[in-house]
Amino acid sequence: MIKIGSLKIEGKVLLAPMAGVTSFGYRKYMNQFGVSVCVTEMVSDMGLIYDNAETKTYIDFPKSEIPTGVQLFGNSPENLAKALLICEKLNNSIDFYDVNMGCPVNKVTKTGAGSALLKNPKLCGDIIRALKAVTNKPITAKIRLGWDKKSINYLEVIKELENAGVDMIGIHARTTKDLYSGVPDFELIRDLRKQMNVPLAISGNIYTVDDAVRAMEITGADLVMVARGGIGNPTLISNINHYYKNEELESPSLVDQIRYCKELAKSIIEEKGEFVGMRVYRAIAPKFFASFPNSKKLKSRLSIELNKYQDLEKILDEYLEEFEK
Numbered sequence: 001m002i003k004i005g006s007l008k009i010e011g012k013v014l015l016a017p018m019a020g021v022t023s024f025g026y027r028k029y030m031n032q033f034g035v036s037v038c039v040t041e042m043v044s045d046m047g048l049i050y051d052n053a054e055t056k057t058y059i060d061f062p063k064s065e066i067p068t069g070v071q072l073f074g075n076s077p078e079n080l081a082k083a084l085l086i087c088e089k090l091n092n093s094i095d096f097y098d099v100n101m102g103c104p105v106n107k108v109t110k111t112g113a114g115s116a117l118l119k120n121p122k123l124c125g126d127i128i129r130a131l132k133a134v135t136n137k138p139i140t141a142k143i144r145l146g147w148d149k150k151s152i153n154y155l156e157v158i159k160e161l162e163n164a165g166v167d168m169i170g171i172h173a174r175t176t177k178d179l180y181s182g183v184p185d186f187e188l189i190r191d192l193r194k195q196m197n198v199p200l201a202i203s204g205n206i207y208t209v210d211d212a213v214r215a216m217e218i219t220g221a222d223l224v225m226v227a228r229g230g231i232g233n234p235t236l237i238s239n240i241n242h243y244y245k246n247e248e249l250e251s252p253s254l255v256d257q258i259r260y261c262k263e264l265a266k267s268i269i270e271e272k273g274e275f276v277g278m279r280v281y282r283a284i285a286p287k288f289f290a291s292f293p294n295s296k297k298l299k300s301r302l303s304i305e306l307n308k309y310q311d312l313e314k315i316l317d318e319y320l321e322e323f324e325k
């Protein structure tokens, strides 16, 4: 068991924030596979301050048994604290707050938010201090190694965050310039946890149980973040937990994957409605069948033809029929 501030966390998997993916419907479905703690998509502080209707949908979710954090992004301690207070007023189901200090997207970094914050470790600390001043709920931060290979400064950032009272730190073991590709550098942060006073969650290319175990062993992290590797592969989460409990690992059959794919679609439709839900699902559904033979046509159909839930059922049933011939 680890503690994120006052929250007691059992298990190993943190469902990582992914803009456009980890909406309420996605989290609700994935959480059943043994997620220990989860985080929303990133939420703009200014969007909340300007009362933007779409921004507010990200923080609209009911109480979950799985501790759920709202991830805020912004560039100023004052505005982030204001945004946190708006969240507190609008939703009493939020268990903690995470600050995005890792987003590499230009639209975000050019405003000084996301991973641009890493260029100013003191500001990172000031943000945590400002948030701690307005809530008793735990405050966590998600960072990267640094801006680029020449400015690796995660240790300095971590010290500032810890001095400010951060309750957990997530680190994506890439630099901002790496974006989302290349091999995450876990060796660089070997035994990082030993140098820290708060729990560490590790992120970067976690696609298999081996990836998770290796990243945790090298860095000494308390939690592993499942991000892209969990899209279309929910049993990655249960299998990471099975591994640590010495339980047998599952290898989902095609029939299992079809069932999971349909169930997740229903959860997303319940949240977003069929029209929007099925459009979002065009990017998710094909991932369930990445490893199955002759799935090229299936994946292409799923990424183009999904308008209604029935389209999903029809395409999957046809593939299964073909597969079983």
Ligand SMILES: Cc1cc2nc3c(=O)[nH]c(=O)nc-3n(C[C@H](O)[C@H](O)[C@H](O)COP(=O)(O)O)c2cc1C
Residues within 6 Å of the ligand: 016, 017, 018, 019, 020, 021, 041, 042, 071, 100, 101, 102, 103, 142, 172, 180, 203, 204, 205, 206, 207, 225, 226, 227, 228, 229
């Ligand atoms: C589509 C997408 C959206 C993401 N959105 C966020 C986000 O909103 N906040 C955040 O901290 N990280 C975000 N990330 C980063 C992931 O949480 C994770 O750290 C990263 O994908 C590395 O893990 P992986 O290589 O296992 O996918 C995003 C990643 C992807 C692929």
